Amino acid sequence: MSSPGHLFGVGVGPGDPELMSVKAARLIASTRTIAFFAARGHPGIAHRVAAGLLTREHREIRIDYPVTVEPRESLSVAYEQLLAQCYDAAATRLEQELSGGNDVVVLCEGDPFFYGSYMYLHSRLARRFPTTVVPGISSLAAGAAAIAQPLACGNEVLSVLSGVLPESELVAGLRSCSAAVIIKLGRNLERVRQAVAAAGLLGRAFYVEHASSPAQVCCALADADASRAPYFSMVVIPSAAACSR
Amino acid sequence: MSSPGHLFGVGVGPGDPELMSVKAARLIASTRTIAFFAARGHPGIAHRVAAGLLTREHREIRIDYPVTVEPRESLSVAYEQLLAQCYDAAATRLEQELSGGNDVVVLCEGDPFFYGSYMYLHSRLARRFPTTVVPGISSLAAGAAAIAQPLACGNEVLSVLSGVLPESELVAGLRSCSAAVIIKLGRNLERVRQAVAAAGLLGRAFYVEHASSPAQVCCALADADASRAPYFSMVVIPSAAACSR
Secondary structure, three states: OOOOEEEEEEEEOOOHHOEEHHHHHHHHOOEEEEEEEEEEEOOOHHEEEHHHHOOOOEEEEEEOOOOOOOHHHHHHHHHHHHHHHHHHHHHHHHHHHHHOOOOOEEEEEEEOOOOOOOOHHHHHHOOOOOEEEEEOOOOOHHHHHHOOOOOOOOOEEEEEEOOOHHHHHHHHHHHHEEEEEEEEEEHHHHHHHHHHHHHHHHHEEEEEEEOOOOOEEEEEHOOOOOOOOOOOEEEEEEOOOOOOO | HHHHHOEEEEEEEEOOOOHEEHHHHHHHHHHEEEEEEEOOOOOOOOHHHHHHHHHOOOOEEEEEEEEOOOHHHOOOOOHHHHHHHHHHHHHHHHHHHHHOOOOOOEEEEEEOOOOOHHHHHHHHHHOOOEEEEOOOOOOOHHHHHHHHHOOOOOOOEEEEEOOOOOHHHHHHHHHHOEEEEEEEHHHHHHHHHHHHHHOOHHHHOOEEEEEOOOOOOOEHHHHOOOOOOOEEEEEEEEEOOOOOO
């Protein structure tokens, strides 16, 4: 019996292929079996970032991620069940590869352990197969670079919040930190903007979408068009104090 | 008169040179003037990460960072003044280069805008010279990879706290999030550990130092040796819920 394959959760960074790490690029180029998540009907963000490294020698395993039209999808039990089934099926598929001795690279947008789908494969497979996680540049860092302002400095508290949270929880979260990033906007943008305004932070809040990619959009949150914000957009509220030394 | 040089704030990632982005590696290799911060008497973390790319063709500008023996250094006014003088002098030095038409790469450990010293040069120079910030992999992501556990998922609140904060503020910060990273440990480790215990989180808190480098240390926070923690170590308290789907 051959020894089992190695599972690699590889962060490909926020969008610009050049923001992939040297290690990620090496592992993608040298591993034959490449898996990635993609929303049904879409090419997949992580796949698009890595596309320049993929050749005919690669074997691609696409994992279709179920799509919901509900604005606050993760509060829906039915959608949670759909997701769990998706992760179960994907883990079974990768298990076949790993058991057969094939290494597998899972492409992850941003960083694998920072709100990423990879963690649900990791939890199902890492106890049984040798596993390495390669960290990546998160949308957090790309968002700060996009607005060209420091995110946090000194002894400030930086919080990452989800746009899916109710307005009251967003306001409380914003009030207990010095700088914040709100991820998972999409249809939540208008409610998020109200929370940011209620916390008195609209004056220094930015809207960023597709950070670091050619499609990057970056403007004051007050001016953002709530009718078209993608899920992978974010609000960046940089430190007010940063740079004051 | 020649056109001014371009200032690049380049994140070199958490320690492993292979975790530098392809873009960072390209800019370092192709830019002649390389600046970096280093604590007096030490080689400098960012410089060590990039050392394999530096040749005799490069001209290095070392910026000596003043060192303090006070445990909660950033609460000291005298030390704040020392730092401001250091940044002023460094900005003046880089200004000479940029005014003379030379591009300058400032090497930054982790990500330039995530609690980094680069931001104090940025604030002094970015209004007068063309500037680009290249995001990097933060110690946050490297810490989660080191403990091989997801940091945060779903709609959880993730907070980044400074070990310099008083115990009561640390406890309050820890109580208002689902997952946390506490940076800037050093001599603050024992107080941080007390705060983590007071928040009821000692059972799932990890201590990580030199994440991603050959010198990486990773253990339960309960077992960490407080007498030798470097400043660039951290506590990682991953989500309790992550991976439960």
